[in-house]
Amino acid sequence: MFTSSEENYLKAIYHLEIGVDKGVSTNAIAEKLVTKASSVTDMVKKLSEKELIIYKKYQGVSLTNFGKKIASNIVRKHRLWEVFLVEKLNFSWDEVHDVAEQLEHIKSPKLIQQLDLFLGFPTHDPHGDPIPDKDGNLKAIEKSLLSSLIKNESGICVGVNDSSKDFLQFLDKKGITLGKLITVLEKEDFDGSLFIQIDRKKLSISNKISNNLYIKKQ
Amino acid sequence: MFTSSEENYLKAIYHLEIGVDKGVSTNAIAEKLVTKASSVTDMVKKLSEKELIIYKKYQGVSLTNFGKKIASNIVRKHRLWEVFLVEKLNFSWDEVHDVAEQLEHIKSPKLIQQLDLFLGFPTHDPHGDPIPDKDGNLKAIEKSLLSSLIKNESGICVGVNDSSKDFLQFLDKKGITLGKLITVLEKEDFDGSLFIQIDRKKLSISNKISNNLYIKKQ
DNA sequence: ACATTATTTTAGTCTTGTCTAAAATAATAT
DNA sequence: ATATTATTTTAGACAAGACTAAAATAATGT
Numbered sequence: 122m123f124t125s126s127e128e129n130y131l132k133a134i135y136h137l138e139i140g141v142d143k144g145v146s147t148n149a150i151a152e153k154l155v156t157k158a159s160s161v162t163d164m165v166k167k168l169s170e171k172e173l174i175i176y177k178k179y180q181g182v183s184l185t186n187f188g189k190k191i192a193s194n195i196v197r198k199h200r201l202w203e204v205f206l207v208e209k210l211n212f213s214w215d216e217v218h219d220v221a222e223q224l225e226h227i228k229s230p231k232l233i234q235q236l237d238l239f240l241g242f243p244t245h246d247p248h249g250d251p252i253p254d255k256d257g258n259l260k261a262i263e264k265s266l267l268s269s270l271i272k273n274e275s276g277i278c279v280g281v282n283d284s285s286k287d288f289l290q291f292l293d294k295k296g297i298t299l300g301k302l303i304t305v306l307e308k309e310d311f312d313g314s315l316f317i318q319i320d321r322k323k324l325s326i327s328n329k330i331s332n333n334l335y336i337k338k339q
Numbered sequence: 340m341f342t343s344s345e346e347n348y349l350k351a352i353y354h355l356e357i358g359v360d361k362g363v364s365t366n367a368i369a370e371k372l373v374t375k376a377s378s379v380t381d382m383v384k385k386l387s388e389k390e391l392i393i394y395k396k397y398q399g400v401s402l403t404n405f406g407k408k409i410a411s412n413i414v415r416k417h418r419l420w421e422v423f424l425v426e427k428l429n430f431s432w433d434e435v436h437d438v439a440e441q442l443e444h445i446k447s448p449k450l451i452q453q454l455d456l457f458l459g460f461p462t463h464d465p466h467g468d469p470i471p472d473k474d475g476n477l478k479a480i481e482k483s484l485l486s487s488l489i490k491n492e493s494g495i496c497v498g499v500n501d502s503s504k505d506f507l508q509f510l511d512k513k514g515i516t517l518g519k520l521i522t523v524l525e526k527e528d529f530d531g532s533l534f535i536q537i538d539r540k541k542l543s544i545s546n547k548i549s550n551n552l553y554i555k556k557q
Numbered sequence: 558a559c560a561t562t563a564t565t566t567t568a569g570t571c572t573t574g575t576c577t578a579a580a581a582t583a584a585t586a587t
Numbered sequence: 588a589t590a591t592t593a594t595t596t597t598a599g600a601c602a603a604g605a606c607t608a609a610a611a612t613a614a615t616g617t
Contacts, residue, residue: 126604147565160605162566167603179565179612210453220447227445229438235428344574365595378575380596385573397582397595 125226128195129154130164131173132225134184135192144181193257199225200246200253201236207247208240214247215289248289249280249299249335265338267303268313268331275304276336283333292334295324303336343444346413347372348382349391350443352402353410362399411475417443418464418471419454425465426458432465433507466507467498467517467553483556485521486531486549493522494554501551510552513542521554 123131133153137145147165151158169176173188184192202224206212212220237243244260245251251259264279278301281288292298296319306323307316313328341349351371355363365383369376387394391406402410420442424430430438455461462478463469469477482497496519499506510516514537524541525534531546 124603148563156604157606158565159567159607163604206450210450210457212449212453216449220445220450223445223447224442227438227441229441231430231434232424232428232438235430239428342573366593374574375576376595377577377597381574 122228123191126164127168127171127173128191128226130161130168131184131188131192132195132199134174134182135189135196138183144175144177144183146181150182190257193253194255195225197253197255197257198227198233200250201233201240201243203246203248204240204243204252205236213289213293215286215293217247218284218286245280247299248284249278250284262337264335266332267305267315267317267334267336268328270305270308270315270336270338272305272308274338275302276338277302278334279337280335281333282335288333291330295326296320296322297334302339340446341409344382345386345389345391346409346444348379348386349402349406349410350413350417352392352400353407353414356401362393362395362401364399368400408475411471412473413443415471415473415475416445416451418468419451419458419461421464421466422458422461422470423454431507431511433504433511435465436502436504463498465517466502467496468502480555482553484550485523485533485535485552485554486546488523488526488533488554488556490523490526492556493520494556495520496552497555498553499551500553506551509548513544514538514540515552520557 130150133150134145137149137153147158147161150161150165154161165174165176165182168174168188169182172185173191174182174184176182199221202221203217206217206220207214243252245262249264251261253259262279265276266282267276267278270276278297278299280299281292297303301319304318305315306318309315313331314325315328315331316323316325348368351368352363355367355371365376365379368383369379372379383392383394383400386392386406387400390403391409392400392402394400417439420439421435424435424438425432461470463480467482469479471477480497483494484500485494485496488494496515496517498517499510515521519537522536523533524536527533531549532543533546533549534541534543
């Protein structure tokens with residue numbers, strides 16, 4: 122149907138256009154895919170020909186409904202594979218991205234349907250990101266940044282905003298994983314750092330951390 | 340490391356050089372990969388540069404030890420994925436090939452190691468073909484063609500020589516699956532057809548069928 | 558409003574892997 | 588032994604997807 126390269130562009134645009142009403146810029150896509158703006162312009166023309174995106178010179182791009190369907194399906198596959206890797210093959214959450222990046226391009230509707238069944242129809246991936254259903258719909262959950270909590274509030278850790286290896290390994294080191302209850306014991310006004318309780322441990326975390334951790338308020 | 344295309348050439352050569360002492364011909368590779376001889380010549384030069392194969396003009400090719408290692412690893416991955424699809428995702432043995440053909444190119448040593456563990460270190464794929472270990476070694480089992488049995492001999496079905504959809508579906512229809520006990524009740528000399536017993540059923544099968552079915556003599 | 562800067566596009570090139578058509582070599586038959 | 592046929596290789600072309608450098612357009616600052 123589509124090449125891996127085309128799929129990667131669609132996925133990048135899909136992620137970039139979330140919460141933005143303007144078209145996604147050539148440069149933004151180039152940065153996300155670690156390629157050059159000129160390459161993006163080339164590809165964007167092809168995707169436009171195939172009615173996957175709306176493109177007007179110098180105006181940025183946006184996905185058509187068709188493009189959105191294709192893109193969300195790639196994301197669906199990516200996240201289902203991540204669940205598989207963690208749940209069945211004992212990968213840790215910081216190891217799954219690169220492999221899922223390859224697996225998401227495997228073409229077989231039956232494969233994904235059966236994988237979904239095998240995994241028990243998961244709604245979220247190992248980082249707490251929602252898995253689109255076959256029609257691209259996301260199961261939204263109310264989540265807040267940990268940084269938005271005030272003293273004595275608490276919540277369950279439900280996701281991360283930054284899925285980089287470094288950040289995920291940092292969280293592992295601190296014992297912070299999805300499902301854990303976090304309580305804010307103190308909040309420092311001058312730097313936004315938090316003193317939190319998790320399990321029996323108390324620890325201090327910077328604003329940068331709490332800005333990248335989603336919790337569900339209790 | 341290597342492109343999917345390179346890997347496909349190595350795999351084709353690997354399969355073609357089994358039981359042959361001469362170099363594998365350009366045409367044979369072209370036929371196997373459904374491509375043109377000229378394309379094969381091009382690729383064969385590249386693989387030769389990379390020391391994966393031995394190639395001399397007009398002489399055909401053969402894998403180096405290095406090439407054999409790479410090739411057997413692709414076959415290993417292909418067959419492990421086939422086991423996964425059948426055992427875990429409820430694919431039937433005639434549905435797995437095309438998907439495994441894609442999955443075999445996923446690059447992640449950990450993925451295969453964990454998959455192997457998850458599947459319980461299988462030694463054979465759903466068609467009875469042996470799965471190479473990390474070093475490319477195959478666990479040989481003594482198997483014979485069903486056509487080699489004589490009247491009143493019997494054996495366990497352990498593999499197929501032809502893995503085409505048509506043949507596999509035919510076997511399904513007749514209730515012939517791996518592990519089944521087959522007894523030869525009659526053998527017709529003039530056309531080699533067999534009258535066999537399998538479970539409580541008796542049926543007649545042509546020489547073409549019995550020439551593509553491996554059994555382990557009892 | 559216009560000069561400067563940033564972004565985007567165009568033009569031309571490169572690599573990979575394929576193809577066709579023609580030339581070269583090997584195999585086969587008489 | 589040589590003519591014929593089959594196989595393989597070469598030469599040149601093409602598409603996809605990337606790149607660089609230069610040109611065009613948009614955005615920004617004073």
